[in-house]
Amino acid sequence: MNIALIAHDRKKQQMVNFCIAYQKILEAHTLYATGTTGKKISDATGLKVNRFLSGPLGGDQQIGAKIAENSMDLVLFFRDPLMAQPHEPDITALLRLCDVHNIPVATNIATAEILLKGLERGDFHWRTI
Numbered sequence: 757m758n759i760a761l762i763a764h765d766r767k768k769q770q771m772v773n774f775c776i777a778y779q780k781i782l783e784a785h786t787l788y789a790t791g792t793t794g795k796k797i798s799d800a801t802g803l804k805v806n807r808f809l810s811g812p813l814g815g816d817q818q819i820g821a822k823i824a825e826n827s828m829d830l831v832l833f834f835r836d837p838l839m840a841q842p843h844e845p846d847i848t849a850l851l852r853l854c855d856v857h858n859i860p861v862a863t864n865i866a867t868a869e870i871l872l873k874g875l876e877r878g879d880f881h882w883r884t885i
């Protein structure tokens with residue numbers, strides 16, 4: 757499965773901790789991330805992460821393009837709901853494309869944990885059909 761990992765600045769440490777906790781599951785998949793998030797994850801875990809541009813410079817849009825091409829199976833996006841983002845339209849567009857293409861998307865760690873447990877259990881095999 758192709759998994760996108762994205763975190764806003766005040767959620768990045770949480771994303772790193774999440775990736776450490778679920779490294780065993782994540783390492784069996786192909787990981788993608790926005791620029792800064794991906795660097796922090798790979799530095800902390802050694803996981804191979806394919807990095808796009810930083811979010812404000814177009815990284816969310818690049819991940820959106822992968823979704824539109826049916827090349828992304830799962831999106832874990834730890835958003836900061838208490839901080840305005842300069843690239844808010846890009847974020848909205850990315851989440852919209854998840855809905856257009858029925859891509860499972862978590863916008864907080866609680867949902868992300870449930871999705872990864874489902875992934876481990878094989879709940880997403882339908883994505884490969």
Ligand SMILES: O=C(CO)COP(=O)(O)O
Pocket residue numbers: 762763764765789790791792793794809810811812815816847
């Ligand atoms: O802004 C982001 C997502 O909207 C994340 O981008 P970075 O991972 O480059 O900080």
